[in-house]
Each structure stands twice: as structure tokens, then as C-alpha cells.
Amino acid sequence: MTRFTESQIERYSRHIILQEVGGIGQRKLLDSRVLIIGAGGLSSPVGLYLAAAGVGTIGIVDSDTVDLSNLQRQILHTTADLGRPKCLSAQETMEGINPDVSVIPHQLRLTSANVLDVIADYDVVVDGADNFPTRYLANDACVLSGKPLSHAGILRFEGHVTTILPGRGPCYRCLYPEPPPPGLVPSCQEAGILGAIAGIIGSIQAAEVLKLLLGLGELLAGRLLVFDGLDMAFRTIELPRRPDCPVCGDRPTITAPIDYEEFCRLRGGTTLQSEVHP
Amino acid sequence: MSTNGNHVEIRLFGPLRATIGEKSLSLPYAGMMIDDALERFADEQGEAVRPMLFDSQGNRLRSIILLLNDHTVDPDGERLRGGDVVTVLLPLAGG
Amino acid sequence: MAEKIPDCRLDLRGTPCPLNWVKTKLRLEELDPGSTVEVVVDQGNPARNVPRSARMDGHTIVHVISENGSVRICIERG
Numbered sequence: 001m002t003r004f005t006e007s008q009i010e011r012y013s014r015h016i017i018l019q020e021v022g023g024i025g026q027r028k029l030l031d032s033r034v035l036i037i038g039a040g041g042l043s044s045p046v047g048l049y050l051a052a053a054g055v056g057t058i059g060i061v062d063s064d065t066v067d068l069s070n071l072q073r074q075i076l077h078t079t080a081d082l083g084r085p086k087c088l089s090a091q092e093t094m095e096g097i098n099p100d101v102s103v104i105p106h107q108l109r110l111t112s113a114n115v116l117d118v119i120a121d122y123d124v125v126v127d128g129a130d131n132f133p134t135r136y137l138a139n140d141a142c143v144l145s146g147k148p149l150s151h152a153g154i155l156r157f158e159g160h161v162t163t164i165l166p167g168r169g170p171c172y173r174c175l176y177p178e179p180p181p182p183g184l185v186p187s188c189q190e191a192g193i194l195g196a197i198a199g200i201i202g203s204i205q206a207a208e209v210l211k212l213l214l215g216l217g218e219l220l221a222g223r224l225l226v227f228d229g230l231d232m233a234f235r236t237i238e239l240p241r242r243p244d245c246p247v248c249g250d251r252p253t254i255t256a257p258i259d260y261e262e263f264c265r266l267r268g269g270t271t272l273q274s275e276v277h278p
Numbered sequence: 279m280s281t282n283g284n285h286v287e288i289r290l291f292g293p294l295r296a297t298i299g300e301k302s303l304s305l306p307y308a309g310m311m312i313d314d315a316l317e318r319f320a321d322e323q324g325e326a327v328r329p330m331l332f333d334s335q336g337n338r339l340r341s342i343i344l345l346l347n348d349h350t351v352d353p354d355g356e357r358l359r360g361g362d363v364v365t366v367l368l369p370l371a372g373g
Numbered sequence: 374m375a376e377k378i379p380d381c382r383l384d385l386r387g388t389p390c391p392l393n394w395v396k397t398k399l400r401l402e403e404l405d406p407g408s409t410v411e412v413v414v415d416q417g418n419p420a421r422n423v424p425r426s427a428r429m430d431g432h433t434i435v436h437v438i439s440e441n442g443s444v445r446i447c448i449e450r451g
Contacts, residue, residue: 004399013395019430023399042373130373153370155292160370176369180341184330185293188372198373224343226291226367228301237348237367 003027008100012054025214026054030100032213035059035122037110037138039086041188041198042152042205043128044076049206051094051101055213058094059122061106062086073195110134112257115141124209126150128202130187132179133260139164139172141257143248148212150205155186157194157229159201162220162239163208169221170241171248179260197229284308286358288319289365297326308360312351313338315358316366330368343367377435379411379447380404386413386443393419394426397448401432404450409435411447420444 003023004012015021015029032055036043039062050058066074066081066089074086081089087105094103106118110129115137119125125147127138135151142149142164149164151172164171204225211217223236247254289302305322307315316338320328333339344351345365346358358364383400385393397412404410414423416439423446424434431451438445 009395009399010392013391016395016398017391017426023402038373040373128373130371132369132371135369135371152373154372155370156296158292158295158370160367175343177340180339180369181329181333185368185371186296191293191296191372193372224367228291230301235348237343237345237365239343239350 008054011098011100015053020216021214029054029210029213030056032124033057033059033122034124034126034209034213035061035106035119036126036128037061037134038128038130039064039074039076039090040070040128040130041073041154041193041195042202043090043126044074045199045202046126046128046150046206046209047076047090047094048097049203050209051097051103053206053210054098054100055209056100057102057104057122059104059106059118060087060090060094061108061110061118062090063107063109069189073193073198075199110137112137112259115257116145119145119147122147124148124150124212126205126209127152128205132185135172136179136260137257140247140254142166143171143173144255144257150208150212152201152205154193154197154201155188156191157197159197159227159229161201161204161208161225161227162223163212165219165221166248170239171245173247173254174242174245174249175224175239177242177246182260194229197227200229201227283360285360286315286362286364289363291366292368292370294327294330294366294368297330298323307358308362310358311355312344312346312358312364313355315364316344331366341369376438377409377447379409379435381408381410383410383412385419386415388414388419390418390422391426394423397423397427398430401427401430401448401450406450409447409449411445413443413445416442416444420446424448 012026015026016023034055036046039060064086066077066084066086076090076093085107087107091103091105119141125142127135129135143166146166151164152161224239226235243250284306285304286307287302287304320331346356347363393414400410414420427448433449435447435449
């Protein structure tokens with residue numbers, strides 16, 4: 001009991017009571033480091049629940065400022081935060097929930113030049129991005145670094161979630177080997193999103209991350225959870241790792257992070273070349 | 279699984295569902311190879327749909343997940359039978 | 374039969390539910406299987422809840438003794 005203060009014992013009592021968690025599990029969470037990419041719709045419930053759970057170090061990557069249209073679903077931010085950098089607003093909310101948590105804001109855009117450095121100090125990465133270039137970058141960097149990645153995407157009333165365990169199951173490129181042509185798949189900005197859908201899917205991501213850190217249950221590794229919010233229907237689809245996956249396959253052609261624009265330029269050829277930045 | 283003679287169900291999600299405006303369509307594709315069925319589908323559904331499934335050279339995009347009766351499709355191709363369910367998943371960008 | 378002497382004691386008088394069980398559980402986590410801790414709790418709900426929770430968590434209750442308005446519960450780590 002010298003491991004926790006009185007206040008922590010009370011704060012985390014509902015975790016400690018769980019046979020599957022206990023004080024040992026809570027200590028694991030406090031010692032864990034999770035990076036959340038994006039401070040938007042999916043990242044909001046992830047950030048809130050991981051902070052509440054006592055994940056000791058949480059990084060937030062976002063270069064944008066809080067916009068009025070964000071507030072419909074991005075529950076990390078309030079009206080008073082309009083115009084503020086989103087990662088700082090997120091930091092304030094999350095540390096306000098739980099002073100045990102240290103939130104590290106990364107006010108930048110992920111690129112092939114910085115992604116490996118940004119993720120290096122973290123145990124798990126969460127993809128809460130709103131664009132394909134960043135998603136593929138995050139996937140490739142996590143596979144190359146051997147770090148687990150929680151992936152999810154949302155649009156209108158639907159969502160997808162999966163947990164990527166490099167070397168043990170499929171990665172994002174096993175599911176979607178190439179990004180769609182630019183402009184083909186709309187973002188929430190173009191097609192809209194029911195705010196609570198972000199909450200449902202992001203909360204699933206948060207639960208997956210906690211299960212991963214605690215070593216509990218079955219993860220969505222090798223499975224894609226497909227959610228239809230209009231029906232409230234959940235379906236899981238088993239998806240295998242591809243032996244010919246360009247980044248996690250038996251003979252990878254992607255051996256360093258690659259930027260989307262470069263990827264599209266090379267799409268005409270049959271082999272992918274990576275661009276290595278010094 | 280009910281057999282619907284020569285009809286298969288095409289289940290749509292995400293951007294395809296948003297563009298076509300339906301969650302699923304029952305179409306007379308039984309007996310066709312799945313790739314041919316997808317070609318016919320792209321032809322029939324209007325020009326907004328084709329670029330979501332095929333590139334300008336007519337190759338199926340490697341940014342879709344195609345399922346036959348909830349299993350990934352054999353790369354050698356499969357022939358559709360009446361009552362089969364084909365699911366087409368595009369990646370969702372939103373976050 | 375002589376009462377078992379526990380390996381350690383924990384005074385949880387005045388500690389409400391569920392914190393009394395939470396603190397008991399944290400102490401048990403630090404023990405080797407087979408070691409014992411005797412917790413002292415208030416009568417009433419604490420005296421009912423702590424043994425029940427301990428059993429559900431896989432531990433064994435060695436004795437429950439009411440004494441001077443409190444209850445001593447000896448628990449063996451499972």
C-alpha cells in the first residue's frame with residue numbers, strides 16, 4: 001500500500017476492485033506511456049478515458065487550433081478554448097481530470113521525417129487522425145518500430161476499429177494496401193458525422209488500449225469491428241495478415257516512413273520506394 | 279442463408295453507401311465471377327461509383343476490402359451463387 | 374483450538390466500504406500465497422463485505438472475531 005497515496009487508492013478504487021486489475025494493474029497503467037495522434041473526435045474519448053484511468057504519460061499530437069465546428073463532437077474542448085492549440089486544450093482537460101497524468105503536447109504535423117522520433121518514447125499509439133496520409137504514416141512507423149497501434153475511422157453514422165499488433169497480426173496495409181486516390185473518400189468535413197459515433201468508436205479504442213496495457217481479454221487484433229450506428233449493429237470481420245504486405249509482409253518494400261504525396265506519385269509502378277529523410 | 283435464385287446481396291458501407299444512397303442492393307449477379315460482378319456494378323451505379331472501386335486502368339483498387347459471405351475473397355476469384363452476400367468496405371478517413 | 378496469529382495486521386476501523394476492501398486487497402497483493410493479514414473493520418456492512426469480497430477474489434477466511442465493537446478478519450492470501 002505504500003505504492004499508492006490515500007487519494008490514489010480512492011481515485012482508482014473501482015479499478016483495484018476488479019480481480020483482473022488490482023493494484024498491480026493500476027501500477028502498470030500509471031507506468032504506461034500512450035501517444036494519441038490527433039485531438040479531435042476519436043481522440044477526445046480516448047484522451048478522457050485514458051486520463052481518467054490513470055495512464056501515467058499521454059502524448060497528444062495535433063497542430064490545429066480549436067474550431068467552432070469541432071465542438072459538436074470533440075469533447076476534449078470547450079467554447080472557452082476556441083482558437084487555442086488543440087493539444088494544449090487537451091492537456092488542460094486531461095490533467096484537470098487526473099493530476100497523476102502527465103500530458104505531453106506535440107504541436108506538430110506528423111511527417112516521414114519526424115514520426116519515428118515522435119513515437120519512440122511511447123508504448124502504444126492511438127490513431128485518431130482525420131486523414132489517410134497520417135494514418136498510413138502512423139501504421140508504417142508502428143510496424144517498423146514494433147509498437148501496438150489502435151486504429152479507427154468514422155464517417156456519418158459508421159465506424160471501424162481494429163488493434164494492430166506488429167508481427168502478431170495484420171497491419172493497416174494488410175487491410176488496405178494502398179491509400180485511396182486523394183479526394184475519393186470524404187472526410188467528416190465533407191460528409192458529416194453524428195457526434196456520438198465518435199464517442200462510441202473512440203471509447204472502444206480506449207478500452208482496447210487499457211486491455212492491451214493490462215493484458216486482458218481478447219483484442220481486436222486480426223479483426224475489424226464494423227459499426228453501423230443507424231442500426232446499432234456491430235459486426236466483426238476476421239482479416240488475415242498478408243504475406244505480401246508492403247510493410248509487415250515477408251519481403252517488405254516499405255522500410256522507412258513514406259509521405260502520402262510521394263506514395264501517390266509512385267503508384268503507377270509495381271514497386272514502392274521509400275523516401276528516407278536524414 | 280436463403281437462396282434468392284439468381285440474386286446476390288451487395289452490402290454497402292461508408293462512402294459507397296453515402297453515394298449510392300442504399301445500405302444494400304439485391305442484384306442478379308449469380309453465376310458471375312466476383313470481379314466481373316464488381317465491374318458490372320460499377321457500370322450500373324453511375325460514374326461517381328467507378329473511381330471508388332477501380333483505377334483508370336480498370337484494376338480493382340487496393341484500398342477496398344471485399345468480402346464474400348463475411349470472409350475475405352480468394353485472390354483467384356470466386357463465382358457468385360444465388361443468396362451470396364458481397365460486402366464492400368472502403369476505409370473511413372474521419373477521426 | 375488456538376487462534377491463528379496473522380503475519381501482519383491492518384487497522385481499517387472507520388474506513389467505509391468499499392475502501393476497506395480496496396486497502397485489504399492492496400495489502401494482500403503484497404503477500405506471498407499462504408501468508409495472512411488480519412484486518413480490523415467496523416461492525417455492520419464492513420464486516421459482511423470484506424470477507425465476501427475476499428472469498429470472491431480467491432482468498433480464504435481464517436477467522437472472523439467480534440471484539441469490542443469491531444471485527445477482526447484474518448485472511449489467507451490465495
